Amino acid sequence: MVNSLEERLKKHANAFDGLLSLIPAKYYYDEDTSNQWKKKRKTKEERQRDKRRKLDPNTNNDVSAEQMMKKREKEAKPVVIPGQKEGSLKNESIEKKLQQSETIDTQAITLIYDDNGEILNKNEEKEAEDVESKIAEEKKKKAALNHEKNKKLAIEKSERKKKLTEEQKALKQKHLAELRSKLSAKITKLREQRKAPGTSVPGAPTSREQILEERRRKRELKKSNKQVEEEEEDDDDDDDDDDDDDDDNDEEDTERTSKPKELKKSDVFYGNITFEDGTRVTSDLTAVRKAKKKKGPANKDIGAHLKKLEKTRKELGKMDVDKRKRVENKSSWSRALASVEGEKVKDDEQLLRKSLKRKEATKRRTKREWRERKKDLHELMDAKQQRRLQNVWIQKENKRRGKKDQIRQLPSHKKLSRSNIKRARAGFEGRIKTGRGKSRGH
Incomplete structure (x- = not known):
C-alpha cells in the first residue's frame, strides 16, 4: 500500500x-516591478x-x-527548525554534495558521436555512470538518516508519555474525583434553591399533581405581573403628559429667581421621535418605548364609535362633579394631542350620526340595485328560453311547409339589445350642460 x-x-x-x-x-x-521607475531610457545602440x-x-x-x-x-535560505540544527546541517552538506555532483554531471560530461551515432569517448561514458551511481548512493544514505531520526523522535515521545501517565495517574484520578464531587454539590444546591421535584427541601413538589399545580401557579403569576407592568406603563405616559405642563410653569418661575446654570446631560429633553414600526424614543434618548396596541373601535366602524360615546356619557353622568371635570379636562387634552399628531378624532356625535345615516343609505341603495339586477337577469334568461323554444318549433314547421310558406324566426337577444341602445355619433362632439339640466350639441 x-x-x-x-x-x-x-x-x-x-x-x-x-x-x-x-x-x-x-x-x-x-515580474519584478520594484525598479521599474528607476530604469533609464535605452540608447539606440542598446536597443539594437x-x-x-x-x-x-x-x-x-x-x-x-x-x-x-x-x-x-x-x-x-535554508530553514532551521529549533532542536534540529545538527540534522539540518548534515542534510545541507548532503544537498551541497548532490548539487556539486549534478554540476559535474551537466557541465563536465560531454558525449561525442561519430557519423553512425556511436559514442567515440567511452571513458567519459564510464565516468558519467560512476557519478550517477554515487548520487543514487548519497540519496539512499540521506533517506536512511531521515528515517532513523524520525524513529528516534517517535520513541522519545512515547517514552515521555508513558513516564507521565505512570507518575501522575493517581493524582489525575484524584483531581477528577474532586471536580466531579464539586459539580454534583453545586447542582444539588441549585436544585434545592429552586425547590426542584425530587429534592428533600420543604415545599418541593413530590407528586405529579403538585408539579403541574406549581407550573400553573407560575404561569398565572407571570401573566399577572405582565398586566401590572402594562398598567404602570400607561400610568407613566399619562403622568409624563401632566408633568410636562407643571415643569414648564416651574421653569418659568425658577428662571426669574435663580441665576442661569450650566445644563447637564440629564437636564436636556427632546420631543417625540417615532419610527415606522410605531416605537418611540424617550425624552432623554436613553431608551426605546414599544408601540402600544390601539384600543377601541376600528376607524371605519362608526356604530362602535357612537356606542363608545354613549357609554362615556353614561359613566360621566354617574360621576361626581369634581371627578367629571378632571376626566373631561384629561379627555380634551388627549383629543388636542391626537389632533396635533395627525390622528382623526371621532367624538362629534352629530357628524357620526350623519355619516352613519349616509352609510346605511348607500347600503340600502346597493342592496336594491343588486336585487333589481338579479331580477333582470332572471327575466332575461326566461325570455331567451322562450325565444329558443319558439325558434325550434318554427324550424320544425318550416321543414313540413314549402319554400313560399316559410315562417320567419324570431331575432336573437343580441340583436334586440343592440337595437334598443342609442349610440353617440363618431367623433369628439362634446355637450354643454345648461342650468335646466338639458344638453345642447355643437
Missing part, C-alpha cells in the same frame, strides 16, 4: 513538473543589441516555470 502510494505521488509530481516546464516563467511568476539578442538562435531567453522554481529553491 505504501509503495503504491509513493508511486502514485511520484507520478503526480512528475505530471505537475511537466506542466510547469511548459509554462513560461513570465506568465507563472509576476537587444534586438539582435532576441533573434539570435543560440541564446534561449524563454525560461520555464519549473526552471525558475529550481533556481529559487537553490537561492533560498
